[in-house]
Amino acid sequence: MIAAQDIENFLNLLAAGLLTGAIYGLMCVGLSVIFGVMRVINFAQGEFMMLGMYMALGAFLFLSNAGFGDAAPFIAALLAGIPIFLLGIALHKTLVSRVTGLGGTALQGEGHYAQLILTLGISLILANGGLVVFGSAPVSISTPLSSMSWGEGALPLGDNVLLFINRGQTIAAVVAIAVVIAFALFMARSRLGRSLRAAADNPRAAIYMGVDVDRAYRLAFGFGVGITAIGGGLLASSYPFQPYVGIEYVIVMYAGVVLGGLGSLRGAFFGGLTIGLVQQLSALILPNQLQNTAIFVVFLLIVLIRPEGLFGRAARRA
Amino acid sequence: MLGFALAYGAVGWFLDNSYYQLVMTVVLVWAVMGLAWNLLSGYSGLVSFGHAAFFGLGAYFVVIAQIEWGLTPWLSIPIAAALGGLAGLIVGVPTFRLRGHYFALAMLAYPLALLYVFEWRGYQEATIPMRREAPAAFMQFDDGRVYIFIALALTIGAMVLTRRIEQSRFGLSLLAIKQDEVAAEAAGIPTLAWKLKAIALSGAIASAIGGFYAVVQLVVTPQSVFGMLVSAQALIVAMFGGVGTVWGPIIGAVVLVPLSATLDAKLAGVLPGIQGVVYGVAIIAVITLAPDGVFWKVRDHWLRRRGTAPQRTSSATPVAETVPGDFSASKDGPQSVLEVRNVSKAFGGLKAVSEVSLDVRRGEILGIIGPNGAGKTTLFNLLNGFSAPDQGEVRFNGENLVGRRASEICRRGVGRTFQVVKPFRRMTIADNVVIGAYVRTRTDDDARTLAAQAMAVVGLTQDAGLIAGNISNLQLRLMELARALASKPTLLLLDEIFAGLTSGEVEQVMTVIRKLAKLGITIVIIEHTMRAMVQLVDRFVVLDHGAVLTAGTADVVTKDPKVIEAYLGKKWAANA
Numbered sequence: 001m002i003a004a005q006d007i008e009n010f011l012n013l014l015a016a017g018l019l020t021g022a023i024y025g026l027m028c029v030g031l032s033v034i035f036g037v038m039r040v041i042n043f044a045q046g047e048f049m050m051l052g053m054y055m056a057l058g059a060f061l062f063l064s065n066a067g068f069g070d071a072a073p074f075i076a077a078l079l080a081g082i083p084i085f086l087l088g089i090a091l092h093k094t095l096v097s098r099v100t101g102l103g104g105t106a107l108q109g110e111g112h113y114a115q116l117i118l119t120l121g122i123s124l125i126l127a128n129g130g131l132v133v134f135g136s137a138p139v140s141i142s143t144p145l146s147s148m149s150w151g152e153g154a155l156p157l158g159d160n161v162l163l164f165i166n167r168g169q170t171i172a173a174v175v176a177i178a179v180v181i182a183f184a185l186f187m188a189r190s191r192l193g194r195s196l197r198a199a200a201d202n203p204r205a206a207i208y209m210g211v212d213v214d215r216a217y218r219l220a221f222g223f224g225v226g227i228t229a230i231g232g233g234l235l236a237s238s239y240p241f242q243p244y245v246g247i248e249y250v251i252v253m254y255a256g257v258v259l260g261g262l263g264s265l266r267g268a269f270f271g272g273l274t275i276g277l278v279q280q281l282s283a284l285i286l287p288n289q290l291q292n293t294a295i296f297v298v299f300l301l302i303v304l305i306r307p308e309g310l311f312g313r314a315a316r317r318a
Numbered sequence: 319m320l321g322f323a324l325a326y327g328a329v330g331w332f333l334d335n336s337y338y339q340l341v342m343t344v345v346l347v348w349a350v351m352g353l354a355w356n357l358l359s360g361y362s363g364l365v366s367f368g369h370a371a372f373f374g375l376g377a378y379f380v381v382i383a384q385i386e387w388g389l390t391p392w393l394s395i396p397i398a399a400a401l402g403g404l405a406g407l408i409v410g411v412p413t414f415r416l417r418g419h420y421f422a423l424a425m426l427a428y429p430l431a432l433l434y435v436f437e438w439r440g441y442q443e444a445t446i447p448m449r450r451e452a453p454a455a456f457m458q459f460d461d462g463r464v465y466i467f468i469a470l471a472l473t474i475g476a477m478v479l480t481r482r483i484e485q486s487r488f489g490l491s492l493l494a495i496k497q498d499e500v501a502a503e504a505a506g507i508p509t510l511a512w513k514l515k516a517i518a519l520s521g522a523i524a525s526a527i528g529g530f531y532a533v534v535q536l537v538v539t540p541q542s543v544f545g546m547l548v549s550a551q552a553l554i555v556a557m558f559g560g561v562g563t564v565w566g567p568i569i570g571a572v573v574l575v576p577l578s579a580t581l582d583a584k585l586a587g588v589l590p591g592i593q594g595v596v597y598g599v600a601i602i603a604v605i606t607l608a609p610d611g612v613f614w615k616v617r618d619h620w621l622r623r624r625g626t627a628p629q630r631t632s633s634a635t636p637v638a639e640t641v642p643g644d645f646s647a648s649k650d651g652p653q654s655v656l657e658v659r660n661v662s663k664a665f666g667g668l669k670a671v672s673e674v675s676l677d678v679r680r681g682e683i684l685g686i687i688g689p690n691g692a693g694k695t696t697l698f699n700l701l702n703g704f705s706a707p708d709q710g711e712v713r714f715n716g717e718n719l720v721g722r723r724a725s726e727i728c729r730r731g732v733g734r735t736f737q738v739v740k741p742f743r744r745m746t747i748a749d750n751v752v753i754g755a756y757v758r759t760r761t762d763d764d765a766r767t768l769a770a771q772a773m774a775v776v777g778l779t780q781d782a783g784l785i786a787g788n789i790s791n792l793q794l795r796l797m798e799l800a801r802a803l804a805s806k807p808t809l810l811l812l813d814e815i816f817a818g819l820t821s822g823e824v825e826q827v828m829t830v831i832r833k834l835a836k837l838g839i840t841i842v843i844i845e846h847t848m849r850a851m852v853q854l855v856d857r858f859v860v861l862d863h864g865a866v867l868t869a870g871t872a873d874v875v876t877k878d879p880k881v882i883e884a885y886l887g888k889k890w891a892a893n894a
Binding site: 041095098099113114117121122124125126131132247254258287289290292299300304307 | 546604
């Protein structure tokens with residue numbers, strides 16, 4: 001017999017999983033642009049997300065003082081993407097381009113090794129620099145919406161089941177989905193999007209066709225970290241964060257991208273969504289602190305059993 | 319090495335300040351961690367971001383062992399090493415199935431997962447209990463210098479171990495795996511076995527030093543021993559100082575640890591996390607300016623100034639007088655040394671090899687021809703174990719090969735060269751060939767002798783000391799042939815060995831191949847150069863679209879209208 005309590009637990013966790021999953025999906029789309037499309041390992045992706053969270057906090061404080069009220073956290077999250085986008089461009093121009101794309105082909109192992117190390121270095125500088133600038137105390141964006149549920153405190157479902165669906169998280173999830181759709185349309189329809197995809201598929205051919213591959217990669221990197229930063233900004237109103245938060249989310253993001261399959265933005269979104277579900281639903285059987293361990297296990301299982309993911313293109317040729 | 323130990327010990331002896339004593343000890347801790355990381359990742363190229371897992375396990379084991387069972391660190395540290403080795407194997411078996419960046423990411427997950435587990439179990443902070451009644455028995459000393467000497471002993475131990483591995487077939491095999499794992503596997507190197515050994519040793523050393531670190535620090539928290547900075551420090555210290563050399567981690571630790579510790583001590587109030595920033599900057603500087611580390615950069619620079627060309631691996635001194643080797647293949651066994659029955663392989667919708675059956679008679683030279691995309695190389699991959707067929711059997715000397723690893727198939731007597739030569743670019747020709755000899759010899763000296771003999775057969779003895787990354791196409795082809803020959807094959811699979819050679823060079827290689835055939839080695843050769851093939855080969859098999867079109871002698875095949883239509887073209891028919 002499944003008690004009403006169990007159903008209630010399950011549904012609430014399911015809802016939480018979907019809502020956080022949508023934001024994870026957004027973050028994974030950002031990583032997918034870099035990892036899936038450019039095939040660049042960005043170990044610092046979590047740190048860009050973290051900076052996005054802090055940028056969002058700053059923008060939020062400004063906006064709520066300027067009277068934007070309830071919409072403030074979400075607009076702040078969107079705005080947070082811009083400085084991170086610019087930072088990504090700057091870092092790519094100075095450092096990352098040396099070990100990726102055309103600059104990387106001269107290096108051993110096509111530069112993958114160097115990418116890992118370089119982005120590790122960037123991650124260390126950003127995380128610890130963040131510690132210096134922001135301090136180690138956890139902060140978050142708190143608004144009335146982030147602690148309110150739909151309905152009169154809860155949504156009743158049937159006799160004994162109450163659904164607590166957080167309003168702030170719901171709006172955040174909707175915003176996240178909107179950004180994903182907008183970006184997908186951009187990549188599919190716009191000229192810049194098409195040149196990005198061409199440059200990713202076959203840089204040499206793209207050059208011959210007049211695409212500025214370097215610029216395309218630079219923009220892709222900027223978009224990748226910017227989008228993830230927006231995701232971070234959206235998360236910021238639900239969860240507290242501190243400068244070291246990035247490392248936890250790196251695995252979450254890679255797990256989502258790998259699950260969804262490399263090279264597929266759609267896959268990355270659904271991969272992130274799935275990871276969010278796994279994380280929340282694992283609370284049914286595991287203690288809370290081990291939620292992330294569940295994600296790691298899932299990540300390992302995916303790369304071992306089905307490395308091309310759900311939607312990915314089959315990679316290997318002997 | 320002894321000099322270093324004495325110098326370091328002398329400096330340590332004269333230090334009064336206990337803080338500096340601690341720093342000197344911690345420098346050595348990170349040097350050993352760097353050596354442990356180097357053993358796996360520096361030599362083999364599999365970047366591990368998760369060595370904190372072993373370090374933390376060792377640290378917590380030592381602490382918990384003393385709290386729960388009163389075990390002294392003198393005992394628990396060696397036990398921790400054993401546990402670390404076991405952990406290495408447990409981690410290695412699933413994780414080595416992953417390539418490149420997936421491996422690094424997966425390794426990242428292990429210490430993080432352990433961190434959560436230990437926090438959940440309530441070990442937020444574990445302290446080593448003081449034992450005032452018998453401090454020495456529990457490795458608890460007032461005088462900080464004792465710890466320096468213990469650490470020094472551990473460091474020298476790790477250095478000696480690393481040195482011995484570096485100079486043995488273990489080290490060279492790891493380097494081969496790093497430079498081209500596929501080629502190493504085909505040459506008979508049991509890549510998985512070596513990788514597991516490397517990670518077991520690496521884990522053991524990391525756990526041991528983690529245990530020692532716990533003794534020195536007295537308090538462990540999950541973040542301090544499983545955290546990202548631990549894995550990063552191991553990596554950075556080794557990379558900064560020099561990858562793949564025993565001195566690298568020492569240099570890295572001696573430079574970076576005091577630097578960051580001092581900055582941390584002086585500036586932590588104002589700039590918390592300065593340590594991380596220093597390491598981050600160091601690693602970015604290294605990877606952009608001196609990707610292999612300070613040691614190699616300095617050594618290359620110094621060698622260049624002296625006028626010697628820098629070389630990476632110790633080249634074998636060419637063996638002056640070699641007894642000619644015996645590479646003749648055994649005449650025992652079934653008349654068909656290789657039987658291929660109904661072998662198929664599809665990649666998605668594409669049927670690359672379609673129900674191919676053929677026999678290779680002992681001692682013959684069989685030519686496989688066919689248009690591009692006919693499935694010839696795929697067939698070779700199925701024969702030597704890089705791919706498993708979807709159906710069918712491959713019997714070598716009566717034994718079924720399907721499902722076996724490539725290195726095992728090489729050990730059974732199948733040698734292979736590649737369409738695009740796969741040299742170990744940073745090694746000398748001699749070292750490249752020695753890799754092939756390992757599968758057939760027990761001692762390293764025997765391997766060098768066998769390699770010298772193989773080089774003599776193909777005619778490369780005078781070039782043995784050249785670095786493989788800088789040689790001509792002919793030398794590359796001959797080298798790959800020698801490398802395959804060094805495993806004393808019964809069957810040689812040559813994939814387009816004449817590609818890119820001038821007609822004079824083709825003659826040279828053909829002479830060598832005829833020599834090998836006279837020794838009884840069975841040879842299967844994929845080629846396009848018909849003129850050469852017709853002179854060399856006993857029989858032909860023609861493949862088209864993955865299936866056997868026809869088989870037979872040169873006369874029969876070149877006149878077969880199906881073959882002419884598929885491959886040779888009407889012009890050949892006119893001139894035949």
